[in-house]
Amino acid sequence: MTPAEIAPKDRLIVALDLPSVDAAEAMIASLGDSVTFYKIGYRLAYAGGLPLVARLADKGKKVFLDLKLHDIGNTVAQGVESITRLGATCLTVHAYPQTMKGAVEGRGSASLKILAVTVLTSYNDDDLHAAGYRLGVSELVEARAQQAQVLGVDGLVCSPEEVGSLRKIVGHQLNLVTPGIRPAGAASGDQKRIMTPGRAIGAGADYLVVGRPVVEAADPRAVADAIQAEIAQALG
Numbered sequence: 001m002t003p004a005e006i007a008p009k010d011r012l013i014v015a016l017d018l019p020s021v022d023a024a025e026a027m028i029a030s031l032g033d034s035v036t037f038y039k040i041g042y043r044l045a046y047a048g049g050l051p052l053v054a055r056l057a058d059k060g061k062k063v064f065l066d067l068k069l070h071d072i073g074n075t076v077a078q079g080v081e082s083i084t085r086l087g088a089t090c091l092t093v094h095a096y097p098q099t100m101k102g103a104v105e106g107r108g109s110a111s112l113k114i115l116a117v118t119v120l121t122s123y124n125d126d127d128l129h130a131a132g133y134r135l136g137v138s139e140l141v142e143a144r145a146q147q148a149q150v151l152g153v154d155g156l157v158c159s160p161e162e163v164g165s166l167r168k169i170v171g172h173q174l175n176l177v178t179p180g181i182r183p184a185g186a187a188s189g190d191q192k193r194i195m196t197p198g199r200a201i202g203a204g205a206d207y208l209v210v211g212r213p214v215v216e217a218a219d220p221r222a223v224a225d226a227i228q229a230e231i232a233q234a235l236g
């Protein structure tokens with residue numbers, strides 16, 4: 001989907017990082033029509049949340065299945081082939097060449113979009129060096145984006161700080177999905193590379209992933225509506 005075709009409202013992806021399917025369903029009910037795109041990640045998937053993918057899809061919602069796969073290529077390909085039957089819109093894998101290649105092979109002709117996680121938004125240069133990497137965040141994100149594009153993935157997960165440089169590399173051929181979003185005044189928590197919704201959209205992000213600022217809010221719908229309004233305003 002080219003950026004101009006994505007409605008402002010559909011650019012917010014709410015991360016259902018909640019402890020149970022019941023809690024997730026209550027959150028989905030309270031967000032109602034205001035949210036069209038949800039993310040299911042480790043917390044909910046391992047708490048019995050995978051069947052929720054198909055239930056959300058049946059309600060017309062899009063689902064980002066954030067399983068961040070990483071294994072030998074054959075295992076990734078086989079896992080992704082199974083995941084194509086769950087009804088998700090997109091799936092994350094880590095941006096390692098064998099992993100991305102396996103994911104694209106496993107997806108085959110299915111509609112599931114493969115998103116490659118470049119460098120986690122909780123990492124800065126020091127964290128990468130501590131993990132044994134020579135490159136800093138911006139160099140590693142760019143190198144991985146180039147590999148992702150060659151290997152045929154559909155989108156990249158990166159921080160809003162890298163969106164500008166990545167657009168120059170991948171153009172609009174790949175969607176850029178950005179976690180590390182914090183409305184003004186919200187606690188950053190463990191996120192290190194962050195931006196407000198308006199600035200992230202202004203930088204050129206296609207989709208924003210927001211978890212705690214929405215799902216831990218006293219009034220999640222009001223926060224989601226405010227983020228949607230900020231997105232719409234940034235798009236002009």
Ligand SMILES: O=C(O)c1cc(=O)[nH]c(=O)n1[C@@H]1O[C@H](COP(=O)(O)O)[C@@H](O)[C@H]1O
Nearest residue numbers: 015041066119120121157179209210211212
């Ligand atoms: O793949 C992701 O979605 C992801 C990648 C990344 O680099 N950083 C990141 O925070 N995420 C996810 O995005 C969500 C962000 O949540 P909050 O920090 O609570 O807004 C979490 O579910 C993370 O797992």
